[in-house]
Amino acid sequence: MTGVATQVNPLALLAVGLAGTLGSLGVDTLPEALALATCWLVVVALASPSWRHPAFCLALVALPVVSVAWSTWMLGGRDPQTTALAAVRIFVLAWPGAVAVGYVDVARLGDYLAQTLRVPARFAAALSAALQRVGGTWRAWHDIARARRARGLRRGPGAMAFAVLVHTMREASRTSIAMDARGFAAARRRTWAEPASWTRVDVGAVLLAAVLAVTPHVM
Template identity: 50%
Template sequence: MRTLITRVNPLVLLSVGAFSLIGSFAVRSLPVAAVTIGLYALAALIFLPTWRYPLACLAFSGFAAVTIVYSTWRLGGQNTEVAAVAGLRILVLAWPGSVMVGFIDPGRLSDYAAQTLRLPARGVAAFSAALQRFSGFAQTWESLERTRRARGVAPGRHPVGQVKHSGSMAFALLVQAMRGASSSSIAMDARGFADARGRTWAEPATWSRMDLAGLALAAALGAVPIVCFFAI
């Protein structure tokens, strides 16, 4: 059950985020917000192979939510409930999608984007290659961190040093990304990408029963706040 997520097609995974985004607009009261988040969390426990990763994503979208809560509270007449709902709405909007993105295989996504959604082939292929580079960034980041540590310039526990260090690492990563991208584009063009016409796809974009069930579940989860909105 917990590895199903790696077997459904990437459009289904994306649809989870899309439906939660649509549903989030209907989150208007605290109970609805709590039920929706609860259902997504339950789905995460049932279907995801790890709970650490969704929790990390929750922390990130939680940070966005907290800032929204605070500004709504300050500007919206210091009404705690309105502020809390606004914050939870952001969680419904961002969290499911951000978790799903981590499980998407860029190659499979491009198959479906080109064959199911009929997006332009060259654009899709370039996007997928770029995403592939993106997953390499984690490794590059680790290597950068390692060399910095070995060179005596990694920060200690001091927060200011940490922030400065992250800035310099991010810049180094950007530089690496740009340099890698030019080598990458040379290599891609040398494999016929420069003048690709009528590009084909090595794998078909199929929709299995499991995919359809996944899509239905994604739609159902997204529909929870909408149904509540109209029912209550």
Template identity: 40%
Template structure:
């Protein structure tokens, strides 16, 4: 639940002070070219750049690791899936795991995909961790002319994310107090997880319905012009951030092409 929650230790960092829309656009522009290739070099360069500029966002490496650890699980799933179901097993055989043959081609493909997952996900984590959700909603309305109903609704949903983790704990403790425990049985654990997740989903839908009615009752859906308590200015530094992100991403992709390692995802 804490993957993209904001941390306010970065309020004075130079890049953390940039316009929220500029930071979000820069993350998208930086990550988009990484989808075009399967080679490991492009995401490696992107990761090196992301880790190098992390102090400019005022975020500690330990904080980033604590927030990004679920990506390690995703990476493990990718490796296992490719080892078991890869269609092309080119290159020399590294190991044989029963009926599965692990080749250098499979390992290179797995490495490229794992690095892409990290390189694409980390910019989003960094941006959301260093951006106040209220500032982001204000910037979307003021700078992008997004509908206020959408921006404020997204802000409300983002604010409710921490409650999901708390409710999961409460549901688990309540069931344990009633004697509902999976014990050591993996099947019982899966059933308990599914039932708890369903209860959490029902509670989230009910809370969302009540919140929507309350927001409508307070005039959030009114068509009258709105005023803004905090102005979000989009300046030259914000445009420079977006241009810089685009150029660095293009440079990483160009380096991959010039070294002959570029592997297009299509074709």
């Protein structure tokens, strides 16, 4: 639990996430799968700031893991070995990626997409702004829930989700006007206030990702 994951740049984090998926495709035996899963558990444990987000991601991937295990059990001759291999493989495919994506600093994602990967600047800026509004959605949920609580109204998940959706859409059109009013509509050649730098931590993360992605294929 060092929290180093939050210092890694967005592209390096995405590389780490992708490494889980690539690595899982090279896993052929249960010992290999367990070894790889253990490696990822250690990496996540060392790099995450807390267990909350990794545990939440575990709950998310539990559904595909269980359903793949179930169908493998039913269709694969009820062999515990094959079932366990399938389950662990799906876990490695999905969980590290989910954890890594959660730590991406979406505010800096645009910088790296545009400056490192040379993605068109307007697209990168729009994507970054849109993703940052996801945080605004959390805030809107709170504000709307508070207003409903004050009014003594039920805050069922369906009604709340609909209210937040409507609010978000109305906000998005206002934000779009505000962005265009700050030169976004006419931006031809865009520059970036902050450089997309690569620190030793970033390079280390990418190397680690490469090792975890390639090793299962060469073993």
